[in-house]
Amino acid sequence: MDSSKLDPLKQIALDQFVIITLPSEKCKIVELKGNTSVSLGKFGAFHVNDIVGYPLGTKFEIYYDSETVETIGGDEPVKPNKKNKITKVNIGKVRIVEKDTKRDDGLDNVGNSHNNKELINLGSDIQKMTSDDIEALKKQSTSANEIISKIIESHGTFDKKTLFSQEKYLKRKKQKFDKQFVVNYLSANLLLQYLIDKNDIQRIMDMSEESIGMLLNLANIRPNGTYLCMDETGGLLIYFLLERMFGGDDTTGATGKIVVVHENEHPNFDLLKYSNYSEKFIAEHVIPISILEYFEPRTVEEVELDFKPLSREEVSELKSGAKNTYFRKLKWHKIHLQAIDVATKWVYDGLVVATTLHLPTLLPQLGKRVHGSRPIVCYSQFKEVLLELSHTLYDDLNYLAPTIIETKCRPYQSIRGRIHPLMTMKGGGGYLLWCHKVIPAPEPELIPTESVPNNDKGDTVEK
Amino acid sequence: MSQFTEYKDLIQEGDIALIWISRGNIKAVTIDSKETFNTRYGSFQHSDMIGKPYGSQIAIRTRGTGRFAFIHVLQPTPELWTLSLPHRTQIVYTPDSSYIMQRMNCSPHTRVIEAGTGSGSFSHAFARTVQQLYTYEFHPVRYEQAKEEFKKHGILDENVIITHRDVCEDGFTIKPTDTTSAQFSEEEITSGMKQLNATAVFLDLPAPWDAIHHLDKVIATDEQVHVCCFSPCIEQVDKTIESLENNGWTQIEMVEIQGRQYESRRQMVRSMEDAMQRCRDIKRRKKEGIEKKQSLIEREENNNTTSTNTEHTQREPFTEKAKFNPFGKGIRVKEGDPGYKWKQVTKIESEIKSHTSYLTFAIKLVDKTRNETLVQECLNETK
Numbered sequence: 001m002d003s004s005k006l007d008p009l010k011q012i013a014l015d016q017f018v019i020i021t022l023p024s025e026k027c028k029i030v031e032l033k034g035n036t037s038v039s040l041g042k043f044g045a046f047h048v049n050d051i052v053g054y055p056l057g058t059k060f061e062i063y064y065d066s067e068t069v070e071t072i073g074g075d076e077p078v079k080p081n082k083k084n085k086i087t088k089v090n091i092g093k094v095r096i097v098e099k100d101t102k103r104d105d106g107l108d109n110v111g112n113s114h115n116n117k118e119l120i121n122l123g124s125d126i127q128k129m130t131s132d133d134i135e136a137l138k139k140q141s142t143s144a145n146e147i148i149s150k151i152i153e154s155h156g157t158f159d160k161k162t163l164f165s166q167e168k169y170l171k172r173k174k175q176k177f178d179k180q181f182v183v184n185y186l187s188a189n190l191l192l193q194y195l196i197d198k199n200d201i202q203r204i205m206d207m208s209e210e211s212i213g214m215l216l217n218l219a220n221i222r223p224n225g226t227y228l229c230m231d232e233t234g235g236l237l238i239y240f241l242l243e244r245m246f247g248g249d250d251t252t253g254a255t256g257k258i259v260v261v262h263e264n265e266h267p268n269f270d271l272l273k274y275s276n277y278s279e280k281f282i283a284e285h286v287i288p289i290s291i292l293e294y295f296e297p298r299t300v301e302e303v304e305l306d307f308k309p310l311s312r313e314e315v316s317e318l319k320s321g322a323k324n325t326y327f328r329k330l331k332w333h334k335i336h337l338q339a340i341d342v343a344t345k346w347v348y349d350g351l352v353v354a355t356t357l358h359l360p361t362l363l364p365q366l367g368k369r370v371h372g373s374r375p376i377v378c379y380s381q382f383k384e385v386l387l388e389l390s391h392t393l394y395d396d397l398n399y400l401a402p403t404i405i406e407t408k409c410r411p412y413q414s415i416r417g418r419i420h421p422l423m424t425m426k427g428g429g430g431y432l433l434w435c436h437k438v439i440p441a442p443e444p445e446l447i448p449t450e451s452v453p454n455n456d457k458g459d460t461v462e463k
Numbered sequence: 464m465s466q467f468t469e470y471k472d473l474i475q476e477g478d479i480a481l482i483w484i485s486r487g488n489i490k491a492v493t494i495d496s497k498e499t500f501n502t503r504y505g506s507f508q509h510s511d512m513i514g515k516p517y518g519s520q521i522a523i524r525t526r527g528t529g530r531f532a533f534i535h536v537l538q539p540t541p542e543l544w545t546l547s548l549p550h551r552t553q554i555v556y557t558p559d560s561s562y563i564m565q566r567m568n569c570s571p572h573t574r575v576i577e578a579g580t581g582s583g584s585f586s587h588a589f590a591r592t593v594q595q596l597y598t599y600e601f602h603p604v605r606y607e608q609a610k611e612e613f614k615k616h617g618i619l620d621e622n623v624i625i626t627h628r629d630v631c632e633d634g635f636t637i638k639p640t641d642t643t644s645a646q647f648s649e650e651e652i653t654s655g656m657k658q659l660n661a662t663a664v665f666l667d668l669p670a671p672w673d674a675i676h677h678l679d680k681v682i683a684t685d686e687q688v689h690v691c692c693f694s695p696c697i698e699q700v701d702k703t704i705e706s707l708e709n710n711g712w713t714q715i716e717m718v719e720i721q722g723r724q725y726e727s728r729r730q731m732v733r734s735m736e737d738a739m740q741r742c743r744d745i746k747r748r749k750k751e752g753i754e755k756k757q758s759l760i761e762r763e764e765n766n767n768t769t770s771t772n773t774e775h776t777q778r779e780p781f782t783e784k785a786k787f788n789p790f791g792k793g794i795r796v797k798e799g800d801p802g803y804k805w806k807q808v809t810k811i812e813s814e815i816k817s818h819t820s821y822l823t824f825a826i827k828l829v830d831k832t833r834n835e836t837l838v839q840e841c842l843n844e845t846k
Contacts, residue, residue: 006841009572010686011833014841034845049842053833057687057826096831185687187568210558210720213565217557220540222591223571225470244592247570254571349470371472372518373537383725387807390727397520400535401486404725404809407558414717414823416704419697421719438535439515441522 008276009248012051012058012183017274019186019194023144023178027194029186029274037072037091044179045072045091051183054096062092062179063143097180111159118160128154144177164418185248186274188212188240195236201428204233205354206381208429210409212237215352216244218405218434219377223254225349228366230261232355235269237379238286241352242277250281259287259342261294261366263357289339295365297343298336307333347371351437354379360392367398370437378433386433393433397440405432465617467587471538474512474519479616481543482507483535489547491539504532512536539616541587551605552581555667555693558722559819560585566824567663567689569593576661576681578630578668580609585665590618597637597659601629610644619644624657631670634677635659664690667820671699672706679710684829692823700821712825719821724812729798729805737789744787 006013012032020028022043030038032048039045044062051060071088129151137147151173152158161169184190192212195204221227223245231237238258245256260267267288275282307329310318318326348370353363359378367376376399380386386404393399408429411422466479474480478494484502492500492509500507505525512521515536522533537543542557555563563585569575573593580586580600586609589596600606606627613619627642628635637657639647651657659681668674671692682688690712692703700717707715788794791803799805 006837014845034842049838052841053835053838055686055828055831055833057828058831098831185568189565189568209565210562214558214561214722217561217564217588218542220542220591222468222470243568243570245571247572249572252571371470372516374470374518375540375542383809384807387725387727387809391729391807394727400483400518402727404727405558406723406725407562408721408723409562410719410721412717412719412821414700414704414715416701416708419700419717436518436535436537438518438520438537441520441533443531444522444524 006053009185010055012054012056014048014052016276017186018056019184019190021182021184023180024175027190027197029191029194039072039089040181041089043181045089046094047091050094054183056183056185059097059180059182060094061097062094062181064090064092092179112163112166113160114162116160116162116165118157126156127151128156144174144179147177148173186276187248188236188243191239191271191274192236196426204236205356205379206428206430207233207236207354207379208407208409208426210407211379211430211432212240214405214407215377215379215432216240218432219350219352219375221245221350221352223252223256226257226259226346227350227352228259228261228348228370229351230353230355230357230366233271235271237352237354238269239271239275242272242275242285246277246285248276250278257285257287259289259346259348261289261291263291263355265290287338287342289342293339294343297340300337300340303333303336303340306336309333348374350374351376352379353377359385359389363389364392364396364398367437372437372439374437376433376435376437379430380433381428381430383431386431389433393435398438400436400438402433402435405434407432465621466539467541467544467616467618468591468621472516474515474517474536476513479539480512480517481537481539481547483537487546489537489543491544491547500534502532502534504530507534541584541591544587545584548582548584550582551608554582554584556584556722556816556819557588558720559693559822560588562720563665563691563693563822564588564592567665567691569663573663574659574661574683576635576659576664576678578628578635578666578674580605580625581667583609583612585667586613586623587616587618589665590621590623593663594622596623597635597661598623598625599628599630599635600625601627603627606642613644630677631668631673634674635661635681662686662688664688665693666690667693669694669699670702672702675703675706675710675712678827679829682827682829686828688827688829690825690827693820694823695818695820697821700823703823707823707825710827711829712827715823715825717821717823720819721817723815725809726812728808728810730808731790731796732804732806733790741787741789748786 008016012018014032014034017029017031020030020038020040022028022040028040032052034048034052037045037047040062046060046062051058072091134147134151137150148170158166158169189209192204192207192209219227221241221244225245227241229238229241238260241258246252246254262268269282269286269288272282272286309330310326315323315326346369351366351370351374353359353366355362359380363376363378370376378386378389383404383406390402390404393402410425413420413422471478474494476494476496480492480494482490482492482500484490490500492498494509494513496510496513498509500509505523507521507523512519515521517536517538520533520535522531524530525532545554545557548554567573569589569592571592571594574595574597575589575593576597576599577586577589578599579602580598586596586598598609600609606625610619610625613623613625619625624637624643624645626637626645637643637645637659638655639652645657647657660683661681662683664678664682666674671694675690678690690707694700694703704715704717791800796803
């Protein structure tokens with residue numbers, strides 16, 4: 001690694017996509033450009049130059065002092081023209097949050113109750129501060145902690161709450177008034193999380209982190225493999241594969257390739273635009289091919305009928321305009337020739353599929369060019385779809401032991417003395433079908449001297 | 464070359480192959496042309512496997528019965544190895560290990576610490592993906608067994624270093640005087656230890672809180688480090704969280720993974736109409752039977768008056784053979800028999816792993832500073 005440059009895998013670098021976690025636990029994807037600023041809406045805004053160079057994962061806090069006068073338009077990248085009101089956000093300074101513990105010190109100086117029997121619900125009357133008062137405090141750009149402690153002070157029965165509900169109260173207020181944010185590496189996990197939070201479930205086929213994680217392991221994804229893939233999630237699955245194979249780095253020298261069969265004229269790898277791989281790198285390692293080109297490849301003769309490469313002398317005689325056209329055509333010619341190889345010569349080290357096409361007809365076709373002993377993993381949002389596929393594969397001697405798998409992550413409230421599963425969790429997450437490609441043997445010759453067996457099926461027919 | 468990190472085309476002499484006999488019966492063998500692989504279904508010559516591509520089915524007719532028997536020869540992967548391996552300890556299964564690897568962002572850039580090695584199941588999965596694995600085992604016999612196994616599998620020469628160590632007592636630093644598979648460079652011998660710079664840590668220990676404070680000496684300081692503690696009991700989780708907090712780890716979250724497998728089955732579609740029709744049929748036959756009997760008796764009574772021959776009265780009344788039997792009652796019907804209609808269904812395994820362990824994750828970032836001159840240079844470049 002070049003030590004005179006920032007390492008975008010470790011540090012916050014320029015011209016890099018990062019994902020910012022807000023106090024509300026919502027996320028925002030931002031491309032960092034030098035000498036610009038980023039608005040986090042009600043949480044404030046900051047100068048990109050102030051965060052560049054710090055390690056990824058650093059927690060910052062926006063603060064304001066008398067010098068801050070600059071403003072930036074509100075949170076427009078997320079929701080443009082929200083109610084047609086573009087609010088200006090003050091650009092603050094940032095400082096590093098050194099102490100980042102879960103426990104709240106804000107409660108040390110207030111009393112609490114063992115139970116809530118003295119707590120009477122009086123609604124908003126209990127809070128002596130009005131929302132205008134709070135707005136005024138925010139305008140003064142007081143720190144979140146100060147605002148929160150003022151709110152607690154003015155809360156009539158805060159000390160009648162139990163410690164548990166005090167903490168919950170504090171957490172809610174922090175999510176509202178805190179100006180702290182974390183700048184993270186845009187990993188495939190966080191991109192997935194971002195899409196889930198945005199409620200893009202349909203687009204990503206309801207995939208969960210645990211399902212994709214298991215898919216990558218079951219498919220035995222390695223840096224040097226050649227994989228056949230179908231991805232209907234706009235490139236999310238491919239991003240997971242790329243991250244597992246290359247770890248966000250163009251320069252590992254690993255030779256792995258992903259052939260992506262797509263059903264439209266052009267592939268949809270939208271989400272790869274957030275990745276930090278160069279276009280050249282992606283073109284080299286992600287090879288799109290349409291389902292038609294894959295299953296009905298043209299012949300070399302047909303391709304050569306369209307275009308004949310010229311000899312070196314002929315090329316040098318071309319005018320510069322014609323030369324450019326020639327090289328563009330040559331590039332496409334090479335892509336067409338490669339497509340033929342991809343469809344007819346390449347042998348695959350694994351097959352990974354996330355598509356809503358009819359699997360019982362598709363998979364045995366895609367499986368044909370997978371090498372023996374290599375895994376096949378198929379993702380679906382619905383178990384029934386994989387069930388039908390598994391019955392088809394059971395009857396096909398080229399596939400060993402199709403298995404339907406589900407994996408689910410159950411998160412816990414992870415506070416000492418109060419550990420319990422969270423009250424709600426995400427449903428869905430999909431299912432996997434896992435099997436291995438095998439090569440059936442011809443039935444062996446009968447041993448002539450033996451009597452003819454009456455049970456030809458054999459008793460090890462177990463899949 | 465490692466069998467676990469390179470794709471092989473053909474089965475060759477000396478290879479470690481996995482022989483798939485059935486689900487739950489997978490055996491590792493070293494291919495040796497003089498050997499045979501024996502199952503209760505028959506013997507398979509290794510020489511019949513050599514030269515064939517991996518994934519080949521090997522079929523034989525058994526001598527005694529002439530039956531057709533077969534096996535599949537597979538190239539090992541960490542996941543298949545997990546299904547076949549000799550258990551030295553409780554192992555980490557794929558639903559847990561795959562989630563842990565994904566959550567810790569394991570890639571060719573990750574340097575992982577694993578303690579303890581145990582049966583080495585997770586070690587193989589880590590070794591496939593990460594840049595470097597440092598694994599620690601305190602049990603001397605298991606250390607030797609694991610070291611031999613990693614060597615045999617070719618991963619010890621690639622990216623795995625195993626060290627005999629009680630990490631709770633003695634921490635994670637690897638010194639030239641230790642019992643370890645590590646090779647030391649000149650520089651490391653001078654400095655007296657290996658630079659680990661771990662970016663991910665997996666602790667499968669009974670008391671991870673005794674090991675957590677040792678981590679500061681061996682983790683990377685200039686980037687985020689992930690930790691996962693694997694503990695079966697909630698009390699362990701509580702103490703682990705305390706220790707992580709005290710040692711500056713943040714974003715602590717505990718989760719549990721539930722992995723499930725489904726069997727694909729078929730259930731016969733039995734229509735209400737068929738069930739009613741069957742009842743009608745039974746009723747009809749009963750009725751006809753009685754009617755036939757009655758008419759027979761009547762006829763015989765009539766005959767009796769004219770004849771003394773009573774032979775006919777002994778005859779059973781005629782019954783029709785073809786009963787209406789839409790569900791194959793009384794016959795053994797194989798699931799999926801094409802003579803019947805079936806609905807595809809799933810059935811969960813009869814015994815599921817309802818709890819393996821709690822996974823407690825946390826992150827630590829040691830050095831939160833930036834190189835101001837480097838940052839200035841980068842900013843200057845962008846005008």
